[in-house]
Each structure stands twice: as structure tokens, then as C-alpha cells.
Amino acid sequence: MSINWQKILTPILGLAVFAILWEALVWYMGWPTFKMAAPSDIWPAFLRFQPLFYEYGWQTLWRTVVGLGLAVVVGTLLGMIMGLSRVMNDALYPLLVGFNAIPKATVVPVVALMFVGQHDFNTILVAFMISFFPIAVSVAIGLSTLEPEYRDILRSLGASRFTVFWKIALPKTLPEFFGALKVAVTLAFIGTNLVEIITPHGRGLGHLFQSAQINSDFPLMFAVLIALAILGIVLYYVVVALERIFAGWAERSPT
Amino acid sequence: MENLIEIKGVTHAYKTKAGPLPVLDDLNIAIPEGKFCAVVGPSGCGKSTLTRLIAGLMFPDTGEVWLHGQIVKSPRKTVGMAFQNPVLLEWRTILQNVVLPLEIVAPGMPKRQKEARAMELLALVGLEGFEHKRPSELSGGMRQRASLCRSLVHKPEVLILDEPFGALDAFTREDLWQTMHELRAEEPFTGLLITHDLRESVYLADQVVVLSGRPATTQYVMDIPMPSPRPINMLYEPDAVEKLARLRREIEIAQGRVPAEGGA
Structure with a gap:
């Protein structure tokens, strides 16, 4: 397989240009680090706390991934129930919308009180709560908008409901599912960090951010933000890779 | 000859908020084995309901x-069924799409055998060489050809076509009409074709049934005593032109535009 260098180099070049412009702006305006740290301040801050970045980064990452995994399982199940049954759709929709409308920052203290000391669990729970909604909705829409002819081709041969679901409805919903998963990935990160920043449990990148703030170490705060962005990008592209494998057929080749 | 499909006094109504909406009223159609019947009628007269009744996806209120x-x-x-929308599965190749009914009807059949059968049909409709393409890479006419192959792959006794050529351009449509005759010659089946195109009905069918407006009943039956396959030029022969004119008139009666002969 030939590597498409243009596809890899273009985004890297984009990032480099962004960093240079950033550096130049800070230098030109003469901003102190507490106003805006430049990339040249951030890199040393990262090097100084390098082991912590890896340790906390991993903690943030695995909780996010577990929360997201939970969101995929529960969101898909909910979406299936809502997509296949009109009644359940009507019953669950307002509940889900209401649940989703609650700002998750307000949920964090409630969850922290409910499960005192269960830091890992709390973090995963909030990451899950914030990210399952788009998955449930997109799976439900994907299933409920299946054209009747698709069902009829198999039903007229005596295929069971499950066969129709497995052979047609499920694969047909995959592009919508992956679209939602891309949104859910970033949401799950927000959920994890909310908990890490709001509840003082001393773990994860959110905690590193918090302690940088307390110590007025501004370059470190920026370094954490960059680290979070990088983790977000990595997870996003993992989803894109999965999408290529399982729903690559939905991508039209450019002609 | 034995009738393979028989619709006997079928009445059907849909339940709506405003009460029952009758779509079929005492409908009678008989199609002998191996014959091809075209059903024409005004829009919304219950033709698609008829296909679902024959496929056993729905059941009549009264009648059999x-x-x-x-x-x-x-x-x-x-x-076997085919629709105006070819409804091919985008994530499968053309070959995998055509094989689909065999996966339901004959799950035990070896994969190689299933694919050999599918290839046989694809070759027949001129899609050889396209079997590993995805539906999105094919033109509308080719997709409809693949859809026809899928509806025939499990050697059905009955082929139900619900306006399969309706969305195609005129030339592609005539190509596919000829393909239909070629398929009939190779694959024995009894066919029911729903269509809005009177020329299509006369060119393809052995028998044309005109349905009245909703609720639909059998208004008129015309036999087309011509062998299959037929030259497309037959449509321009005086006999066919006369038949078309007659059908045209029956449709107008069904639409309520002109009174029936001998009527008020």
C-alpha cells in the first residue's frame, strides 16, 4: 500500500503554521505568560513535568475510553429500542432530551456525593452520561428511517425480524453511528475533565491543570490544554480508522 | 392451464384516523402459470397493496x-420482488447483493454455488465484469438490472415487479424491457408487473388488467396474444396502437374523466 504523504503532511504543516503564528503574536504583543503562553514556553513546561503528563494522560485516556465504550453499548441499545418501537420512541425521547439538557457540570457534584470516593467510577459515569445521547439518537433515526422496501425484500422470503435487522438495518445505520461517535468522542473528554477539575481526586490531566492553576504555573496550564487536544485528536482518528474499516462503503470515491 | 396466481374477490381497507380507507374492492385477477400480467390503473389505486398481498406481507380483509x-x-x-427503487445494499458488492435472497432461502448452499448462480444471471442481463463493483459505482439502469437478478436468483415461481422501470430514462427503459423478455426465455416464472406505462404493459405482458380508481376493482382485462420475446417494433403495428388506444380510454374511465360506455 502506498502512503499518501500529502494527506499526512498537510495537517502537520497546518499545525506548524498555527504554532508559528501563535508564537509570533505573543512575541509581537509582548504578552506575559499569565496572559498568553507561547509555544516556546509550553514545551519546557511539558518537559519539566513529562512523567506526570504520561501518567495523568493515561488515566484521563482510559477513563474516557471506558466511558465512551459504555456510551456506545447503552446508546446503541437505547437507539435500537427507540428505532424499532414507535411507542418506546415516544416514551423515551422527552426523557433523553431533558437528561441531555442538564449541564453536566451541575451533575458532577451530585454524582460525587452519590458515590463518595469512587473516583474512577464517577469519572467514567460522567463521561458516559455526556456522550451517549448523540449515539442513541442517531441509531434510532437510522433504524426508524429504513425504507420499507429494504425490509420487504427479505420479509417476502420469510426472513425473521432479527435477520432483517442483522443483514440490513444494522449495517445501514453504521454511517450515522460513526458520525455520532465522532461527536461523542470529544464530549466524553469533556466529561472526564469536568470530573477531574471539579472534584479534587488528584488524578488525570484535569488535576494537573488544577494544580498548575493553584501554583500560577501558566505555561503548564497551556501545556495541559495542548495535551488534552492531542489526546482528543488521537481518539478521533481512531474512530475515523474504525469507520474506514466498518463503514468505508459509505465514502464516495472522489471522481 | 392452471392459474398460478388467483386473486378472488379481494377487499382491503387501511385503518386511518378518519375511519377505514378502502383501497381494493372485490378485485379478481387470474394469472396462468408462466404468463406475465401487467396491472395498470390511476395513481394511488392500491396497486402496491396488491403486490404486498401476493407476497404475503399483508392479508386481505375479505376474499382470498x-x-x-x-x-x-x-x-x-x-x-421474488423488485421495486422502482432498486434498494441495493450499498455495503455489498453487486454479486453479494444478488446472492442475498439465497442466504435466506438456501442458507446451507455452498457459497461458491450461490455465487455461480448469481453470476449466471448477471451475465444474462449484461452485468458481467461489474460483479465486484458497489451499487454507487453503477448507473441507474445497471442497478435496476442487478435488482432484477436479485429478485430471480432463488428461482421464484412468482416475480412481482412494482414499477421497476419507472425511474429510468426512455432508452434505458426499452433496453430493460428487452432484458425482461430475455429473462423470461431463460428463467421460467409467472410475473405480475405494476406499471403506469401502457406501452410497457403491451410490450411485456400476456394480459393487461386495468384497475378502477380507489377503491380498485377489476375494470377491464385485455389479452395480448403475442409470443415472447417480441420485437420492440410491434408497438408501432396497427394492432398494438389500437390496443394502446383502448387501454388509454379505460384509464380515462378509471380516472373518472369519461363515462363508461353505455353509462350515464
Whole structure:
């Protein structure tokens, strides 16, 4: 397989240009680090706390991934129930919308009180709560908008409901599912960090951010933000890779 | 000759908020084995309902649908369907799409055998060489050809076509009409074609049934005593022109635009 260098180099070049412009702006305006740290301040801050970045980064990452995994399982199940049954759709929709409308920052203290000391669990729970909604909705829409002819081709041969679901409805919903998963990935990160920043449990990148703030170490705060962005990008592209494998057929080749 | 499909006094109504909406009223159609019947009628007169009744996806309120000497009580594996929308599965190749019914009807059949059967049909409709393409890479006419192959792959006794050529341009449509005759010559089946195109009905069918406006009843039946395959030029012969004019008039009666002969 030939590597498409243009596809890899273009985004890297984009990032480099962004960093240079950033550096130049800070230098030109003469901003102190507490106003805006430049990339040249951030890199040393990262090097100084390098082991912590890896340790906390991993903690943030695995909780996010577990929360997201939970969101995929529960969101898909909910979406299936809502997509296949009109009644359940009507019953669950307002509940889900209401649940989703609650700002998750307000949920964090409630969850922290409910499960005192269960830091890992709390973090995963909030990451899950914030990210399952788009998955449930997109799976439900994907299933409920299946054209009747698709069902009829198999039903007229005596295929069971499950066969129709497995052979047609499920694969047909995959592009919508992956679209939602891309949104859910970033949401799950927000959920994890909310908990890490709001509840003082001393773990994860959110905690590193918090302690940088307390110590007025501004370059470190920026370094954490960059680290979070990088983790977000990595997870996003993992989803894109999965999408290529399982729903690559939905991508039209450019002609 | 034995009638393979028999619709006997079928009445059907849909339940709506405003009360029952009758779509079929005492409908009678008989199609002998191996014959091809075209059903024409005004829009929304219940033609698609008819296809679902024959496929066993729906059941009439009163009357009976007979298939091969048995009342239809459930879907059966001996029916093939194709629609105006080819409804090919985008994530499967053309070959995998055509194989699909065999996966339901004959799950035990070796994969190689299934694919060989599918290739046979694809070659027949001129899609050889396209079997590994995805549906999105094919033109509308080619997709409809693949859809026809899928509806025939399990050698159904009955082929139900619900306006399969409706969305195609005129030339592609005539190509596919000829393909239909070629398929009939190779694959024995009894066909029911729903269409809005009178020329299509006369060119393809052995029997044309005109349905009245909703609720639909059998208004007029015309036999087309011509062999299959037929030259497309037959449509311009005086005999066919006369038949078309007659059908045209029946449709106008069905639409309520002109009174029936001898009527008020």
C-alpha cells in the first residue's frame, strides 16, 4: 500500500503554521505568560513535568475510553429500542432530551456525593452520561428511517425480524453511528475533565491543570490544554480508522 | 392451464384516523402459470397493496389470494420482488447483493454455488465484469438490472415487479424491457408487473388488467396474444396502437374523466 504523504503532511504543516503564528503574536504583543503562553514556553513546561503528563494522560485516556465504550453499548441499545418501537420512541425521547439538557457540570457534584470516593467510577459515569445521547439518537433515526422496501425484500422470503435487522438495518445505520461517535468522542473528554477539575481526586490531566492553576504555573496550564487536544485528536482518528474499516462503503470515491 | 396466481374477490381497507380507507374492492385477477400480467390503473389505486398481498406481507380483509393452489397465509420463499427503487445494499458488492435472497432461502448452499448462480444471471442481463463493483459505482439502469437478478436468483415461481422501470430514462427503459423478455426465455416464472406505462404493459405482458380508481376493482382485462420475446417494433403495428388506444380510454374511465360506455 502506498502512503499518501500529502494527506499526512498537510495537517502537520497546518499545525506548524498555527504554532508559528501563535508564537509570533505573543512575541509581537509582548504578552506575559499569565496572559498568553507561547509555544516556546509550553514545551519546557511539558518537559519539566513529562512523567506526570504520561501518567495523568493515561488515566484521563482510559477513563474516557471506558466511558465512551459504555456510551456506545447503552446508546446503541437505547437507539435500537427507540428505532424499532414507535411507542418506546415516544416514551423515551422527552426523557433523553431533558437528561441531555442538564449541564453536566451541575451533575458532577451530585454524582460525587452519590458515590463518595469512587473516583474512577464517577469519572467514567460522567463521561458516559455526556456522550451517549448523540449515539442513541442517531441509531434510532437510522433504524426508524429504513425504507420499507429494504425490509420487504427479505420479509417476502420469510426472513425473521432479527435477520432483517442483522443483514440490513444494522449495517445501514453504521454511517450515522460513526458520525455520532465522532461527536461523542470529544464530549466524553469533556466529561472526564469536568470530573477531574471539579472534584479534587488528584488524578488525570484535569488535576494537573488544577494544580498548575493553584501554583500560577501558566505555561503548564497551556501545556495541559495542548495535551488534552492531542489526546482528543488521537481518539478521533481512531474512530475515523474504525469507520474506514466498518463503514468505508459509505465514502464516495472522489471522481 | 392452471392459474398460478388467483386473486378472488379481494377487499382491503387501511385503518386511518378518519375511519377505514378502502383501497381494493372485490378485485379478481387470474394469472396462468408462466404468463406475465401487467396491472395498470390511476395513481394511488392500491396497486402496491396488491403486490404486498401476493407476497404475503399483508392479508386481505375479505376474499382470498391463491398461489399455486394454496391460500397465502404468510410470506413464502417462492416469491421474488423488485421495486422502482432498486434498494441495493450499498455495503455489498453487486454479486453479494444478488446472492442475498439465497442466504435466506438456501442458507446451507455452498457459497461458491450461490455465487455461480448469481453470476449466471448477471451475465444474462449484461452485468458481467461489474460483479465486484458497489451499487454507487453503477448507473441507474445497471442497478435496476442487478435488482432484477436479485429478485430471480432463488428461482421464484412468482416475480412481482412494482414499477421497476419507472425511474429510468426512455432508452434505458426499452433496453430493460428487452432484458425482461430475455429473462423470461431463460428463467421460467409467472410475473405480475405494476406499471403506469401502457406501452410497457403491451410490450411485456400476456394480459393487461386495468384497475378502477380507489377503491380498485377489476375494470377491464385485455389479452395480448403475442409470443415472447417480441420485437420492440410491434408497438408501432396497427394492432398494438389500437390496443394502446383502448387501454388509454379505460384509464380515462378509471380516472373518472369519461363515462363508461353505455353509462350515464
